Amino acid sequence: xxxxxxxxxxxxxxxxxxxxxxxxxxxxxxxxxxxxxxxxxxxxxxxxxxxxxxxxxxxxxxxxxxxxxxxxxxxxxxxxxxxxxxxxxxxxxxxxxxxxxxxxxxxxxxxxxxxxxxxxxxxxxxxxxxxxxxxxxxxxx
Numbered sequence: 001x002x003x004x005x006x007x008x009x010x011x012x013x014x015x016x017x018x019x020x021x022x023x024x025x026x027x028x029x030x031x032x033x034x035x036x037x038x039x040x041x042x043x044x045x046x047x048x049x050x051x052x053x054x055x056x057x058x059x060x061x062x063x064x065x066x067x068x069x070x071x072x073x074x075x076x077x078x079x080x081x082x083x084x085x086x087x088x089x090x091x092x093x094x095x096x097x098x099x100x101x102x103x104x105x106x107x108x109x110x111x112x113x114x115x116x117x118x119x120x121x122x123x124x125x126x127x128x129x130x131x132x133x134x135x136x137x138x139x140x141x
Contacts, residue, residue, distance in 0.1 A: 041068055 035052040043064035050059025050068055059068045081087065098104050117125070 039068055039070075041066075042070075 037050050037052045038047050039050045039057050041048045041061035041064055046063055048059045048061045048068055050057045055072050057070050057072055061068055
């Protein structure tokens with residue numbers, strides 16, 4: 001889980017809100033667990049060290065002489081479009097439906113039955129992979 005805090009950014013006289021990632025460090029254990037985080041003071045825009053617990057971030061900005069107290073906002077990290085749960089569920093349902101069709105099942109099984117690469121094919125694949133690795137490593141070949 002990545003914690004984010006809203007930050008005001010001045011860009012050419014226009015104030016914008018920017019989400020700043022908060023890097024947690026556990027500073028306590030036992031019954032009460034606290035995290036030391038870096039947040040941005042809404043008054044002056046400087047990075048302030050604060051403590052996060054129970055969904056709240058609390059700290060003090062010496063420059064602005066005020067307390068920083070705000071809820072933690074979380075954002076789900078999803079890097080690729082195919083990691084979207086809705087897409088994955090739709091794709092899974094479609095594949096399950098396809099495999100229920102006897103013609104599709106027979107066609108897929110027939111395509112892969114008895115197909116094993118020959119020694120010549122394995123040698124070609126090996127040579128191609130070696131060339132690719134050498135090219136990535138910067139070898140001339």
